[in-house]
Amino acid sequence: MLTAAETAALLKTFDNVLILTHVRPDGDTVGCAAALCAGLRALGKTAYLLPNPGLTDTTAPYLLPYAAPEDFTPERVVSTDIATVGLFPENAMPYAGRVDLAIDHHPSFEHFGKANAVRPEAAACGELIYDILAALGPITPEMALSLYTAVSTDTGCFAYSNTTPHTHRVAAALMETGIDYRSVNKLFFQTKTRKRMQLEGAMLADMEFYDRDRVAVLSVPMSLMEQVHATESDAEDLSALGGQIQGVDCAVTMRELRSGVWKLSVRTGPRINASSVCRALGGGGHAAAAGCTVEADYAEAKRRILAAIAQTAPDFVE
Amino acid sequence: MLTAAETAALLKTFDNVLILTHVRPDGDTVGCAAALCAGLRALGKTAYLLPNPGLTDTTAPYLLPYAAPEDFTPERVVSTDIATVGLFPENAMPYAGRVDLAIDHHPSFEHFGKANAVRPEAAACGELIYDILAALGPITPEMALSLYTAVSTDTGCFAYSNTTPHTHRVAAALMETGIDYRSVNKLFFQTKTRKRMQLEGAMLADMEFYDRDRVAVLSVPMSLMEQVHATESDAEDLSALGGQIQGVDCAVTMRELRSGVWKLSVRTGPRINASSVCRALGGGGHAAAAGCTVEADYAEAKRRILAAIAQTAPDFVE
Numbered sequence: 001m002l003t004a005a006e007t008a009a010l011l012k013t014f015d016n017v018l019i020l021t022h023v024r025p026d027g028d029t030v031g032c033a034a035a036l037c038a039g040l041r042a043l044g045k046t047a048y049l050l051p052n053p054g055l056t057d058t059t060a061p062y063l064l065p066y067a068a069p070e071d072f073t074p075e076r077v078v079s080t081d082i083a084t085v086g087l088f089p090e091n092a093m094p095y096a097g098r099v100d101l102a103i104d105h106h107p108s109f110e111h112f113g114k115a116n117a118v119r120p121e122a123a124a125c126g127e128l129i130y131d132i133l134a135a136l137g138p139i140t141p142e143m144a145l146s147l148y149t150a151v152s153t154d155t156g157c158f159a160y161s162n163t164t165p166h167t168h169r170v171a172a173a174l175m176e177t178g179i180d181y182r183s184v185n186k187l188f189f190q191t192k193t194r195k196r197m198q199l200e201g202a203m204l205a206d207m208e209f210y211d212r213d214r215v216a217v218l219s220v221p222m223s224l225m226e227q228v229h230a231t232e233s234d235a236e237d238l239s240a241l242g243g244q245i246q247g248v249d250c251a252v253t254m255r256e257l258r259s260g261v262w263k264l265s266v267r268t269g270p271r272i273n274a275s276s277v278c279r280a281l282g283g284g285g286h287a288a289a290a291g292c293t294v295e296a297d298y299a300e301a302k303r304r305i306l307a308a309i310a311q312t313a314p315d316f317v318e
Numbered sequence: 319m320l321t322a323a324e325t326a327a328l329l330k331t332f333d334n335v336l337i338l339t340h341v342r343p344d345g346d347t348v349g350c351a352a353a354l355c356a357g358l359r360a361l362g363k364t365a366y367l368l369p370n371p372g373l374t375d376t377t378a379p380y381l382l383p384y385a386a387p388e389d390f391t392p393e394r395v396v397s398t399d400i401a402t403v404g405l406f407p408e409n410a411m412p413y414a415g416r417v418d419l420a421i422d423h424h425p426s427f428e429h430f431g432k433a434n435a436v437r438p439e440a441a442a443c444g445e446l447i448y449d450i451l452a453a454l455g456p457i458t459p460e461m462a463l464s465l466y467t468a469v470s471t472d473t474g475c476f477a478y479s480n481t482t483p484h485t486h487r488v489a490a491a492l493m494e495t496g497i498d499y500r501s502v503n504k505l506f507f508q509t510k511t512r513k514r515m516q517l518e519g520a521m522l523a524d525m526e527f528y529d530r531d532r533v534a535v536l537s538v539p540m541s542l543m544e545q546v547h548a549t550e551s552d553a554e555d556l557s558a559l560g561g562q563i564q565g566v567d568c569a570v571t572m573r574e575l576r577s578g579v580w581k582l583s584v585r586t587g588p589r590i591n592a593s594s595v596c597r598a599l600g601g602g603g604h605a606a607a608a609g610c611t612v613e614a615d616y617a618e619a620k621r622r623i624l625a626a627i628a629q630t631a632p633d634f635v636e
Contacts, residue, residue: 166490167490173483190561202523245510245515246510247511
């Protein structure tokens with residue numbers, strides 16, 4: 001396991017570097033890869049990012065300026081924010097057995113590199129890359145903007161419980177380069193697609209309350225997805241919405257996967273265990289967030305989850 | 319103008335202190351006042367907060383544990399996060415002429431105290447109070463939780479453009495006391511009342527798009543407010559919603575104040591000036607956020623604002 005200083009020393013010996021990002025790339029993996037690429041180029045090295053087929057309008061501007069040309073033949077391969085080879089995008093699979101350095105922060109990291117730098121207590125891989133780049137030379141605004149994106153997005157803009165004092169101190173140092181951090185936060189946290197807004201609007205307009213208003217049920221039937229021409233990306237993490245309603249201890253989001261099949265996502269406060277509720281219907285998960293799949297029509301699927309809630313927390317429902 | 323060290327030295331000479339918060343109290347004013355009260359008590363002094371008639375379910379738990387008994391007769395009066403005597407709550411007016419120390423961060427601060435500590439570049443008054451308390455002694459978790467609330471709420475959880483490296487470093491120091499900062503962020507940023515959710519749902523379900531989808535119009539008729547029994551607090555800052563729609567350059571929120579009177583709030587991106595649009599209808603504001611009031615029925619009010627947009631930015635509308 002390498003420290004930031006040792007990782008920096010190793011990178012100094014590399015050239016013609018290809019940097020990999022994970023499947024369904026997020027702000028952390030593209031921000032880390034872009035910043036590292038800029039850092040290596042600042043040392044006079046040749047470095048590129050492997051294009052990632054999962055880029056979105058939001059993540060593409062980070063990766064594309066550094067995208068490797070098709071004829072680039074790397075001497076060295078580095079991965080950022082990838083816990084396991086199973087999370088390589090398909091076009092990265094040829095490099096699976098030859099990663100020279102893997103830099104990650106996931107507790108589930110599998111040490112698949114010839115050398116590995118991991119810090120499981122870091123909220124974002126961007127925190128490690130910051131420490132590594134700071135050991136290599138000055139952090140430019142270009143690197144800082146990518147790293148700020150990495151750190152901010154992986155912590156929900158410093159709101160989640162993974163945020164640490166180190167996260168904030170890294171953010172402070174990055175801001176001192178004069179970056180437009182406000183635009184990053186607006187883009188990632190205060191912008192939603194029109195279709196996403198329409199989905200949320202319909203869910204909220206039709207939400208139902210049970211058990212003295214402590215249980216909320218929101219639904220996303222296939223007809224709604226079709227009506228607004230929504231994509232999977234528009235529908236991502238819709239179950240978070242119900243979890244934000246004040247006074248609701250248990251929010252159920254019912255997503256119709258296909259006719260007669262509903263995916264139920266349950267988000268709970270401390271008074272009821274989401275995993276216990278979902279286990280009663282053959283699913284599972286965590287205490288505050290769990291899920292299950294029910295084959296039934298809407299009314300019957302809702303009846304079953306409400307019964308599972310009543311059975312799991314009889315005192316709670318009364 | 320006092321430095322943090324000078325303010326700390328002055329506070330050491332005080333006893334029997336009453337601390338004031340501003341009208342419509344937010345997380346910054348109650349967090350600052352509560353932390354300062356705890357800090358003075360840690361020095362062995364008697365200190366209380368003046369009750370504030372504008373407390374909400376969210377802000378009350380910060381102030382109430384320190385609320386002054388009715389028979390408390392202060393020797394010294396300190397205000398936190400209050401820019402001007404005009405922002406005193408009604409029950410603080412008797413102290414308007416006798417504030418011994420005013421601590422604030424607003425550029426519009428009016429130096430109404432016998433002594434004044436102000437730092438207009440601070441995102442939150444909590445940053446000043448942190449520096450003052452750190453000069454007085456150890457920051458306890460009790461003080462830290464209140465100050466974290468002050469700093470986080472005044473920066474939109476570190477997202478707004480007022481956030482500085484100092485803001486992040488203060489947050490890092492506060493987190494090191496071991497506070498449950500996650501609950502603060504969840505309460506202030508990821509919790510909405512059921513009525514608020516219903517308002518947003520109806521607005522999004524009925525929103526309309528114009529001018530090649532670059533103008534969005536959302537409306538809050540009186541009938542909607544009545545239908546969900548919404549309060550003013552539920553309806554606060556509803557105009558932010560339209561400003562979050564991807565690809566929309568101009569979001570108009572139409573709020574029916576009374577029959578035939580609409581308050582129009584305009585939020586714009588860089589391609590159109592909200593203030594110019596609203597000036598055309600007798601209103602005004604800032605480049606990205608402005609407002610005006612139109613006496614007309616819904617259809618006519620909408621026609622007028624769309625015409626004002628077309629007139630202000632003819633190239634934009636095409």
